[in-house]
Amino acid sequence: MTFAILGSDPADGKLGIAIATYSLAVGATCPQIQAGTGVATSQASTNPAVGEQLLELLKSGRNPAYAFEQAIANDSYPEFRQIALLTADGQVLVHSGTHTKPFSGHITGENCIAVGNFLADVGVLEQMVQAFEDLPDSAPFTTRLIAALEAGKSAGGQREPESGESLTERSACLMVAAPGESFPIDIRVDFSEDAISALRQALAAYDPMHQYYLARAENPENLPLQYDFVKRLNPT
Numbered sequence: 689m690t691f692a693i694l695g696s697d698p699a700d701g702k703l704g705i706a707i708a709t710y711s712l713a714v715g716a717t718c719p720q721i722q723a724g725t726g727v728a729t730s731q732a733s734t735n736p737a738v739g740e741q742l743l744e745l746l747k748s749g750r751n752p753a754y755a756f757e758q759a760i761a762n763d764s765y766p767e768f769r770q771i772a773l774l775t776a777d778g779q780v781l782v783h784s785g786t787h788t789k790p791f792s793g794h795i796t797g798e799n800c801i802a803v804g805n806f807l808a809d810v811g812v813l814e815q816m817v818q819a820f821e822d823l824p825d826s827a828p829f830t831t832r833l834i835a836a837l838e839a840g841k842s843a844g845g846q847r848e849p850e851s852g853e854s855l856t857e858r859s860a861c862l863m864v865a866a867p868g869e870s871f872p873i874d875i876r877v878d879f880s881e882d883a884i885s886a887l888r889q890a891l892a893a894y895d896p897m898h899q900y901y902l903a904r905a906e907n908p909e910n911l912p913l914q915y916d917f918v919k920r921l922n923p924t
Contacts, residue, residue, distance in 0.1 A: 689805065689806030689846045690714065690718065690770075690805060691707070691709070691812060691813070691837070691840045692719070692731065693705065693800055693801070693802050693817075693820055694727050694773075695799055696776070700866065700867075701724065701866065702829050702864055702865065702867075703721060703774065703776060703865050704873075705719045706834055706837045706860070707862075708840070708841070709731070710846055710857065712879055714859040716736075717734045718730055719739070719863050721743075721865045722746070723866055723867050723868075724776050725775070725776055726742075727774050728742050728743060728771070728774075729770075731804075732787075733765065735769060737763070738760065738769060738771055741758075742759040742773060752781060756773055768787045770783065770785065770804075772803040774801055782803060784805070789805055790849050791807040795810070797820060798821055800820045802814075802816035808845060811843050811844065815843040816836040818839065819839035820836040829864060830873065834888050837887070856883075858881070859878050860880075860883035860884050862874075873895075
């Protein structure tokens with residue numbers, strides 16, 4: 689019962705994922721990202737070890753097809769998993785096990801892939817891809833990813849297949865990794881009755897701070913204190 693958009697920005701080499709689900713703390717288990725390597729998700733009945741092993745194999749020099757197949761083969765219950773990978777050079781690989789709940793599938797777009805299960809219908813994924821593609825390349829990459837999640841929600845989002853009941857998104861996560869940065873943007877909403885809206889709010893607060901935190905990790909010596917930096921951002 690999860691939908692996600694995996695995307696890349698060829699202009700600057702960024703990779704990213706935005707993901708939302710009825711389950712709690714999605715950022716702790718589903719998404720995996722490595723700058724210059726790839727971005728992956730293990731969802732449905734998620735197993736974080738699958739995505740972790742997949743990216744480790746890619747970092748070790750294995751080709752994507754081998755890494756993808758090997759990570760799935762090493763899992764005891766692949767029929768319950770939905771796995772997606774977008775590599776830094778644009779290769780896409782997807783596995784949807786036979787025991788993932790309908791609607792389950794994926795749609796590939798330009799520099800992106802939408803993947804999900806327990807969805808209202810295929811239109812959820814179609815609208816996610818369209819939202820990502822409709823925003824211009826000049827739009828912030830994070831904005832394009834969040835817009836795709838919002839489009840998926842508006843198109844019906846998650847739905848219990850037997851009763852037809854809509855399921856709210858109770859957790860959401862956004863990750864963006866850029867070459868040369870020591871850590872990615874990693875924003876998580878672990879529990880909320882409106883997790884996608886909460887994720888957008890968290891991004892708005894965090895986004896102007898990301899470069900500050902990167903600089904602080906590299907060399908904090910000449911940086912202002914954080915509350916002084918925030919005051920400069922929001923003078924009143």
